[in-house]
Amino acid sequence: MPNYESITATFDELIVSKYPESDGKYKSFILVNGEDGKKYQIKLNEHKQRHNINEFIAHYVGNCSDMPLLNGMFLEIDKKEIKNLIAKLDTFPKGYLKSFDLGAMKKNLFFGIEWMQHITSIDDERELLQRVGESSNKNSFYGLYSFDQFMKNYDRHLGNHLIVKIGNSKQYKLIDFDRVFASTNWSRVPSEYTCFTPFICTPSAQRYHSFLMYIVLDSSVKLVHSYAGKIQGIDTKDIKDMCDIISFVYDVPSIEILNIFRWIEYRRQEIVMECLVNEKHFPNITKGLYSVS
Numbered sequence: 001m002p003n004y005e006s007i008t009a010t011f012d013e014l015i016v017s018k019y020p021e022s023d024g025k026y027k028s029f030i031l032v033n034g035e036d037g038k039k040y041q042i043k044l045n046e047h048k049q050r051h052n053i054n055e056f057i058a059h060y061v062g063n064c065s066d067m068p069l070l071n072g073m074f075l076e077i078d079k080k081e082i083k084n085l086i087a088k089l090d091t092f093p094k095g096y097l098k099s100f101d102l103g104a105m106k107k108n109l110f111f112g113i114e115w116m117q118h119i120t121s122i123d124d125e126r127e128l129l130q131r132v133g134e135s136s137n138k139n140s141f142y143g144l145y146s147f148d149q150f151m152k153n154y155d156r157h158l159g160n161h162l163i164v165k166i167g168n169s170k171q172y173k174l175i176d177f178d179r180v181f182a183s184t185n186w187s188r189v190p191s192e193y194t195c196f197t198p199f200i201c202t203p204s205a206q207r208y209h210s211f212l213m214y215i216v217l218d219s220s221v222k223l224v225h226s227y228a229g230k231i232q233g234i235d236t237k238d239i240k241d242m243c244d245i246i247s248f249v250y251d252v253p254s255i256e257i258l259n260i261f262r263w264i265e266y267r268r269q270e271i272v273m274e275c276l277v278n279e280k281h282f283p284n285i286t287k288g289l290y291s292v293s
Contacts, residue, residue, distance in 0.1 A: 002060055002063040002064060002238075004056075004060075004072065004073065004074055004245065005073060005074070006073070006074040006075070006076055006109055007034050007035045007036055007073060007074075007075060007076065008034075008035045008075070008076045008077075008078075009032040009033060009034045009035065009040065009075035009076065009077055009112070010032060010033050010077070010078075010081055011030060011032055011077065011081045011084060011085055012030070012031045012032055012033050012039065013030065013031045014028060014029075014030050014085070014088055014089070015028060015029055015030070015031065016028045016092075016097065021098065023098075025095065025096065025097060025098040026096060026097055026098065027097075027098050028097050028098070028100065029041055029042060029043045029044065030042050030044065030085065031115055032075055032077065032112060034073065034075060034112075036073075038071075038114055038115075039114070039115040040073060040075055040112030040113060040114055040115055041112055041113050041114075041115045042075065042110045042111070042112040043055055043178050044100050044101070044102065044110070048101055048251070048252075049101060049102070049105070049110075049250060051178035051179075052110055052111055052178070053111070053246060053250055053252070054177060054178050054179065054180050054181065055072075055111055055113065055177050055178050056072070056111040056245075056246070056249075057177075057180065057242065057246070057260065057264075058151050058153070058177030058180050059072040059111070059113070059177065060242045060245075061147075061150075061151065061231070061234065061242070061264065062147060062174070062177075064231075064234045064235075064238050065143075065147065065227065065230040065231045065233075065234060066140075066143070066227070066230050067140070067143045067144075067147050067174060067227070068137055068140040068141075068143065068171065068172050068173050068174055069173060069174060069175075070113050070114050070116065070162075070164070070173050070175060071113070071114040072111060072112065072113050072114070073111075073112055073114070074109045074110070074111055074112075074249065075109065075110050075111075075112045076107070076108050076109050077108055077110060078108070079108060082102065082108065086102075105250075105251065106248075106249060106250060106251050107248075107249060109249045111249075113175065116162070116164045118164060118165035118166075119162055119163065119164055119165075120162075120163040120164075120165070120170065122158055122159075122161055122163065123158075124158070125158070125208070125211045128158060128161055129215065131163040131170075131172075132161075132163070132172050134163075134170060135163055135169075135170050135171055135172040136169040136170060136171055137171050137172055138172060139223055140172055141172050142216070142220055142223035142224050142227065143174070143223075143224075143227040144156065144174055145212075145216070145224045145227070145275070146224055146225070146227045146228035146231060146271060146275050147174070147227065147231065149271070149274065149275065149278065150228075150231050150267055150268075150271050151177065151180040151181070152180060152181050152182045153177060153179065153180045154179065154182060155176060155177075155178075155179040156208075156212070157204075157205070157208055158208065159176075160174070160175055160176040161173075161174065161175075162174075162175055181263070213281050213282055213283060214282075214283060214284060215284075216282040216284065216285065217284050217285070218284075218285060218286055218287045221279065221282065221285055224275060225272065225275055225276070228271045228272045228274075228275040229272055231268060231271045232268055232269065232271050232272050234268055236265060239261055239264050239265055239268070240261065243257050243258075243260060243261045246260070
């Protein structure tokens with residue numbers, strides 16, 4: 001079971017995105033200073049903190065399956081700090097920001113991801129390949145295929161890859177999982193698998209989707225399957241423990257937590273076979289495990 005500590009934190013900064021979402025509203029998140037001397041990013045958008053909880057679930061599952069993730073932590077924020085945050089939010093025009101709902105709070109605990117300072121920006125697909133190739137954990141890049149499919153994460157784009165300087169090395173990291181499950185309505189989370197398909201098929205999403213499929217070769221497809229095997233190897237007890245943490249930290253109906261458990265457990269058992277079937281989406285595979293069986 002991954003270890004998630006909780007530490008106290010103080011509000012540092014509210015950051016609002018530069019561009020509006022499709023509904024014309026702006027996403028936002030907060031930065032907090034942890035008592036460990038590190039800064040953390042907390043996402044609170046969406047009804048009853050669904051984005052925040054989604055981040056925790058994906059991070060937990062990713063830790064269990066050795067995905068390249070940034071450090072995550074539960075952060076306890078004083079009620080007075082929360083009131084100050086709400087007051088700051090009230091300074092924005094009504095309808096300007098996306099929902100900032102704190103209604104699922106139980107213990108003033110929020111899941112946060114460590115905010116990194118030494119990051120290499122990635123401007124296009126060619127630069128992504130170059131930076132990944134220079135990273136000390138470059139093989140972990142291929143974990144995104146099985147992991148995003150498993151978590152039903154349609155929000156993978158160039159901004160969701162990081163190259164971070166840690167010590168004397170550069171490491172590849174996956175970020176941004178607040179839109180997993182293809183929904184934040186956990187009363188009806190789907191159990192069926194979906195092929196590698198963008199949630200919103202804009203021209204840029206289609207182009208990026210094609211790029212991701214194109215770069216998987218015979219030499220790397222086995223890495224995709226090795227990460228699928230790690231996901232399938234997650235212990236059922238670990239999934240139950242994750243659900244217990246959600247119940248402890250957040251005010252979530254028990255039936256929805258049960259749906260999450262069933263969803264993850266079902267998909268965990270099928271992920272290797274589904275990744276084999278989905279080899280047909282990699283145009284440059286000639287010796288795939290599935291195609292030669």
